[in-house]
Amino acid sequence: MVSSSESTSHELATRSSYPLHVVDEWWRAANYLTVGQIYLKTNPLLTAVLAPEHIKPRLLGHWGTSPALNLIYAHLNRIIVQREANVLYVAGPGHGGPAMVANAWLDGTYSELFPNVSQDAEGMAELFRQFSFPGGIPSHASPETPGSIHEGGELGYSLVHAYGAALDNPSLTVACVIGDGEAETGTLAASWHLNKFLNPQTDGVVLPILNLNGYKIANPAVLARIPEDELLALFRGYGYSPRIVSGGFDGEDPMAVHDALAAVLEQAFDDIQSIKRRARSGRSVGRPAWPMIILRTPKGWTGPRFVDGVPVEGTWRAHQVPLAEVRENPEHLALLEAWMHSYSPRELFDREGRPTPTLESIRPRGAKRMSAIPASNGGLLLRDLALPPIENRQVDVSARRGATSEATRVLGHWLADVVKANPDNFRIFGPDETASNRLDGVYEVTAKQWQGSFEPTDEHLDPEGKVIEILSENLVQGLLEGYLLSGRHGLMNSYEAFIHVVDSMFNQHAKWLESSAHVPWRRPVASFTYLLSSHVWRQDHNGFSHQDPGFLNHVVSKSAKVVRVYLPSDANSLLVTAEHCLATRDYVNVIVAGKQPAPTFLSLEEARIHGARGIGIWDWAGTERDGEDVHVVLAAAGDVPTLEAMAAVHLLRQNIPGLRVRFVNVVDLMRLQDPLEHPHGMPNNDFDAIFTTSKPVIFAFHGYPALVHQLAYRRTNHDNIHVRGFKEKGTTTTPFDMLMLNDLDRYRLAMDVIRHVPGLGERYAGLAQHFDDERARHRAFAYEHGIDSPDVLGWGWLDARPGETEEPTG
Amino acid sequence: MVSSSESTSHELATRSSYPLHVVDEWWRAANYLTVGQIYLKTNPLLTAVLAPEHIKPRLLGHWGTSPALNLIYAHLNRIIVQREANVLYVAGPGHGGPAMVANAWLDGTYSELFPNVSQDAEGMAELFRQFSFPGGIPSHASPETPGSIHEGGELGYSLVHAYGAALDNPSLTVACVIGDGEAETGTLAASWHLNKFLNPQTDGVVLPILNLNGYKIANPAVLARIPEDELLALFRGYGYSPRIVSGGFDGEDPMAVHDALAAVLEQAFDDIQSIKRRARSGRSVGRPAWPMIILRTPKGWTGPRFVDGVPVEGTWRAHQVPLAEVRENPEHLALLEAWMHSYSPRELFDREGRPTPTLESIRPRGAKRMSAIPASNGGLLLRDLALPPIENRQVDVSARRGATSEATRVLGHWLADVVKANPDNFRIFGPDETASNRLDGVYEVTAKQWQGSFEPTDEHLDPEGKVIEILSENLVQGLLEGYLLSGRHGLMNSYEAFIHVVDSMFNQHAKWLESSAHVPWRRPVASFTYLLSSHVWRQDHNGFSHQDPGFLNHVVSKSAKVVRVYLPSDANSLLVTAEHCLATRDYVNVIVAGKQPAPTFLSLEEARIHGARGIGIWDWAGTERDGEDVHVVLAAAGDVPTLEAMAAVHLLRQNIPGLRVRFVNVVDLMRLQDPLEHPHGMPNNDFDAIFTTSKPVIFAFHGYPALVHQLAYRRTNHDNIHVRGFKEKGTTTTPFDMLMLNDLDRYRLAMDVIRHVPGLGERYAGLAQHFDDERARHRAFAYEHGIDSPDVLGWGWLDARPGETEEPTG
Numbered sequence A, B: 001m002v003s004s005s006e007s008t009s010h011e012l013a014t015r016s017s018y019p020l021h022v023v024d025e026w027w028r029a030a031n032y033l034t035v036g037q038i039y040l041k042t043n044p045l046l047t048a049v050l051a052p053e054h055i056k057p058r059l060l061g062h063w064g065t066s067p068a069l070n071l072i073y074a075h076l077n078r079i080i081v082q083r084e085a086n087v088l089y090v091a092g093p094g095h096g097g098p099a100m101v102a103n104a105w106l107d108g109t110y111s112e113l114f115p116n117v118s119q120d121a122e123g124m125a126e127l128f129r130q131f132s133f134p135g136g137i138p139s140h141a142s143p144e145t146p147g148s149i150h151e152g153g154e155l156g157y158s159l160v161h162a163y164g165a166a167l168d169n170p171s172l173t174v175a176c177v178i179g180d181g182e183a184e185t186g187t188l189a190a191s192w193h194l195n196k197f198l199n200p201q202t203d204g205v206v207l208p209i210l211n212l213n214g215y216k217i218a219n220p221a222v223l224a225r226i227p228e229d230e231l232l233a234l235f236r237g238y239g240y241s242p243r244i245v246s247g248g249f250d251g252e253d254p255m256a257v258h259d260a261l262a263a264v265l266e267q268a269f270d271d272i273q274s275i276k277r278r279a280r281s282g283r284s285v286g287r288p289a290w291p292m293i294i295l296r297t298p299k300g301w302t303g304p305r306f307v308d309g310v311p312v313e314g315t316w317r318a319h320q321v322p323l324a325e326v327r328e329n330p331e332h333l334a335l336l337e338a339w340m341h342s343y344s345p346r347e348l349f350d351r352e353g354r355p356t357p358t359l360e361s362i363r364p365r366g367a368k369r370m371s372a373i374p375a376s377n378g379g380l381l382l383r384d385l386a387l388p389p390i391e392n393r394q395v396d397v398s399a400r401r402g403a404t405s406e407a408t409r410v411l412g413h414w415l416a417d418v419v420k421a422n423p424d425n426f427r428i429f430g431p432d433e434t435a436s437n438r439l440d441g442v443y444e445v446t447a448k449q450w451q452g453s454f455e456p457t458d459e460h461l462d463p464e465g466k467v468i469e470i471l472s473e474n475l476v477q478g479l480l481e482g483y484l485l486s487g488r489h490g491l492m493n494s495y496e497a498f499i500h501v502v503d504s505m506f507n508q509h510a511k512w513l514e515s516s517a518h519v520p521w522r523r524p525v526a527s528f529t530y531l532l533s534s535h536v537w538r539q540d541h542n543g544f545s546h547q548d549p550g551f552l553n554h555v556v557s558k559s560a561k562v563v564r565v566y567l568p569s570d571a572n573s574l575l576v577t578a579e580h581c582l583a584t585r586d587y588v589n590v591i592v593a594g595k596q597p598a599p600t601f602l603s604l605e606e607a608r609i610h611g612a613r614g615i616g617i618w619d620w621a622g623t624e625r626d627g628e629d630v631h632v633v634l635a636a637a638g639d640v641p642t643l644e645a646m647a648a649v650h651l652l653r654q655n656i657p658g659l660r661v662r663f664v665n666v667v668d669l670m671r672l673q674d675p676l677e678h679p680h681g682m683p684n685n686d687f688d689a690i691f692t693t694s695k696p697v698i699f700a701f702h703g704y705p706a707l708v709h710q711l712a713y714r715r716t717n718h719d720n721i722h723v724r725g726f727k728e729k730g731t732t733t734t735p736f737d738m739l740m741l742n743d744l745d746r747y748r749l750a751m752d753v754i755r756h757v758p759g760l761g762e763r764y765a766g767l768a769q770h771f772d773d774e775r776a777r778h779r780a781f782a783y784e785h786g787i788d789s790p791d792v793l794g795w796g797w798l799d800a801r802p803g804e805t806e807e808p809t810g
């Protein structure tokens, strides 16, 4: 990429004079290149009379949104050159992919990154051919699109991505184009309020541009069909200073729109500058009313106005491919030719197909180009996260194995260290649950960033801070995505159940990462790490709606290259896991960990070794002896299941002398999967060694039992694996009753062992019945007293005594 | 339930005089009962001096939100009595469950439905004891809560549920309380615009009441910390007429708030009445500005103001249990006692613990009670859907098996018949995709309902219509939930990939249905039916972000009592499936069906028999002979996989004479699962008969292959089942290239047969290589021409020739 020093002299030269007719030329060029991508296979410059054989056999792409995307790009170029601004362009309607590609080609970036798509007629032909073509490029603003951090296929996330990218980027302006259809989605509708968080001094700026082209796929857009006073009230109500630019209807000369848009943009950037200046000088009082722009132009503007007798420009019919039968219908062909000629390509490209010297000279240079701004390829900017020693925060188990700790609280203190060591590129996001999830140790070193008004009773709220909390999992997720994709680090925390709110956003981010890996010029970014707490086994107080471990199932269906799932068994194991995850790149890490007081089974040293292995035998817990066959494998994944499985071993030790139990703990869930399916998958012989090829395996699992079967079905001993986990039995009750309802309690696990180890069933029928009675006794206790019985609460590994009080939250 | 005629005389009596001090009494009584539920185990009327042993050992529940919920309930009672209004109460902060229960008990409804919780001291003791207690009732406004259609655990859906319930309910007013935290969620933020759809003449009314109590769990709420002019502008911008009631701070007398709230509510209901009157008389011009109320009162109002020296009332600390150590800390105990006495229980309940005659006489009667209104127990109102004969819309395959049809288009015409036959209790919802999913046949009989402004170019838009489209899967989902739970029927359509946007809402609805089944007085409601089209195999034009079949995985993790999944293979099969689903109760049905031209393999008669069976052998497609072992089973689930598997059989017939292939088609996916796990699960011997116990099974599956393994892992022949499906290889390319990328194409399936049938591998190595070459040839063709080769496009079952043109959309 061209260095930014090269750019300065040029920009100074064009600073004062950047006439609007050049903006119009750029716009026409970009529109031409957009239409070319949708329709043309060859004859890119229309040097020959347009004929059916020049046309692609399959017409794909979205024209309707493109002219506005191009218009805004052209005008922002002018602003960038005039003001040496750093602008990141987020195209909400990512289906306008060809528009973004067109501009990147005009910028020169495209040919730099894809040398086969040169900036000449041949390159233009390839540009057209490859679009939405097998083996070519996708139709949306995908990772393959220079300048994009936003695919825009699943609508709704543009504005939250923009805000995420702006955080801690004080010199960046993120121009975010939002479709009026996209604006109807939940996430987008909630995103407007993110101006209550952005700090004018330490963060960048988001300039939302609502593209009121009037239509979605087949319907008018709501915001396009309300009176203008409501529209303006709405955006004032959101706290913005809205400005409307409207025009281009009924054949109005685009120059009028250019005039208006240029003026509004200049005003907006002036206002931004003065807000920033005031903020820097500390004279800023309260939250500024940032500008936002409402651009009302016809959908598919400059496209065919009528086709087959019905209006197209300015209606929903312009959404995709306005002329559908160009190869078969000579009238359509003629319309297309006239349409493309209407841009006067000869004024825009020279004989070799290169953009004219005017276009070439007037554009931003190097890293100022929106298609080449480093924030759009965050890996370029990524600095390694400084990771303070977790040793400082470990739980000491030297006195006794099983020392009580609250795993996430321990983590919170280490996260405070991380925040301190990385003051400008690490953030924590949560949907109003960071304290509830007991990560509030971070407030010892930072605050929750907030630009709303303050009250004397407020705590840990500050205009600047590294934690952002808003009650929307969608916003939390989107902010972190934007923050990571623009080259920083972070973590999201959430209740386990409600993380499903962002299932689809997780999908799209995982797909982005998966696709990015195939784009050579995209540099690795920091992984997206979820910390899920207040999990299924400890939402006993909130009930069924809060009990759902299914995100794990959801996650494992995505590309194995991208997803990692961890179920640390205790606080030290969580520290090791978090330290590992925060150092990774290009993954989605999911960590599930409890917040309630619980035993710490492993020393930090043990946790490190165990964590690196991802799965292992805890010989100190089991009763096996080297060189002898075990009778049964008791395996556990997850903190509560580990505790129950340990308690089950405890029961078995006390009651079945001579039983050789192997105790296995799984931290890294993907170890269970076939190594052909997942890079963490354990080789078959190792798996067979641990789980045996013929002995019963009783598996205590944090989530839905079927997930273990899904992962392990190819393993030799799979038929002998009996999994206990959540079976959708939930309500408000005690923690131990929840376990019993789902047959994951210690007694049931011990009974499973008796049932499945050959010979035990008959000989220990009495013991099994006793365990069943114990379940009844514990249930009766809970039903009578409303809490679990003292022997459950007071259980500890052999000598330890964990599980003191508990304060449910949320 | 008491009949509504009983009520009239009483109401007339109290119409004119319903003094506000009685409202205050009701409010205090409800607050008292709320606090009692959170804290007390015994001593409900505080007849004894409060002692630690009266207190529950575990204090659960959410106090903070409750006083406002109670306040609104009390005032709405007055409105109901004065105006004979029909009001459904939706409590957005469902965590205020005890408040809703308290009011239902005061209403008398609770004791009618749960006779063990009588309306006396004993019943009150049980009311308190059972709350959030093992074996008792959940903490949220769950199905166990009379009057609720909204659990409110996962925040964000109150307003959309309210709008869904109001549709086609012209005499209903839905009062919807929205938490200021909840208002930050995506779905809630988008829901305000639903006033652009509600028809003032034919639909009911939604009265949103934003409860600005200032706080969430641990943070201020955004809307509580913006200036009042922004707040008002925002709601005017949303198109409402907002009114603020504010008070109760710093010890202000509640009577001032009662005065203000009563006046505002009266005004609101006056305005509603006059809007409705104007609408009925046809004099309504355009969309009315419906009233909405902003109620600004302290969080945890009337609770302890300070605890342990820190402010609690009016801060986030009031969110849950304000006094945490009542059993241990005498000061807390004293505070609790003073708090409960502050409501003067002796003025509210007589010695027997019954509400005073004033409270009893003043409340709404029978079905007018918000806790007993039939719309909150929709099954009471449910009328069977009239199902017109699908025969009228069937695709005729008598001439040739494989006649081309677009499955969803065929369905759309039948849905038009359904709309016509059920003009007031059936609706179709879609996120701007109903036409794209080719259900636009419905527009022959109805329109898209719309209250925005109109343009001359609009089509199928009308102030009244049975289709609602808005670009938010969340809103679409929530509207249908509200519509169904209040006793009607409907269907949601969506692109398959983006249905993940509502994963969490599906969860919550499935949990609601699952829990409702255990509540004897809840009557069955119509099932929620998803029609997912534009599916993974035909989003080749839109690319990776649009390709995701994972909703099936998500759905099957929920209770088997509730979920049903269908993959009809063609148009006739889709008709049969849809007819079946729309007649069911209390399920979530997921139907995945294509919209592109495709062969119709089954006659309607065959489709009926096959559909009833859910899985079956297509003997006309396979090459097996009665009484002889088959060599291989080729199974398919989903339309595109069925087509490919048929084409594979075709190849095998032509090239491997004597090979006995059994062809199996699966419509009802849950047939694969163990009958112990799912009621549709096939008995093992039947499964063994179809899939054999030892022969290779090549399974062409619509979704992720792991799902088939997850469902079938217990089956005898599981080790021989080889599944092909989506393996997360997606991009913009041709349909057949998509299949090849994921190894689900006919050639790969045929190669799988050669590989897995013993003996074929060596003898047909040449054929396998030829098939591999064919793949290369097809890919080369696609890469060169941008479309699939004619022999793929033109393939037809033996003599048929389906698969004509295609127009991608979306």
Ligand SMILES: Cc1ncc(C[n+]2csc(CCOP(=O)(O)OP(=O)(O)O)c2C)c(N)n1
Pocket (backbone or CB within 6 Å): A062, A064, A065, A093, A095, A153, A154, A155, A156, A178, A179, A180, A181, A182, A183, A185, A211, A213, A215, A216, A217, A221, A299, A319, B431, B432, B433, B471, B473, B498, B501, B810
């Ligand atoms: C979440 C989601 N739902 C549905 C779609 C299908 N879809 C693609 S484009 C479109 C309309 C977009 O309208 P708008 O945002 O106004 O974009 P523009 O008019 O600029 O094309 C829809 C509904 C989608 N892409 N994402």
Ligand SMILES: Cc1ncc(C[n+]2csc(CCOP(=O)(O)OP(=O)(O)O)c2C)c(N)n1
Pocket (backbone or CB within 6 Å): A431, A432, A433, A471, A473, A498, A501, A810, B062, B064, B065, B093, B095, B153, B154, B155, B156, B178, B179, B180, B181, B182, B183, B185, B211, B213, B215, B216, B217, B221, B299, B319
């Ligand atoms: C989607 C979702 N995310 C997070 C939570 C956790 N949660 C429970 S209550 C609450 C705060 C609710 O605040 P508000 O809506 O203002 O209710 P109120 O103040 O009336 O209690 C939160 C974040 C939730 N229930 N749902």
Ligand SMILES: [Mg+2]
Pocket (backbone or CB within 6 Å): A179, A180, A181, A211, A212, A213, A214, A215, A216, A221, A299
């Ligand atoms: Mg639009």
Ligand SMILES: [Mg+2]
Pocket (backbone or CB within 6 Å): B179, B180, B181, B211, B212, B213, B214, B215, B216, B221, B299
């Ligand atoms: Mg609140």
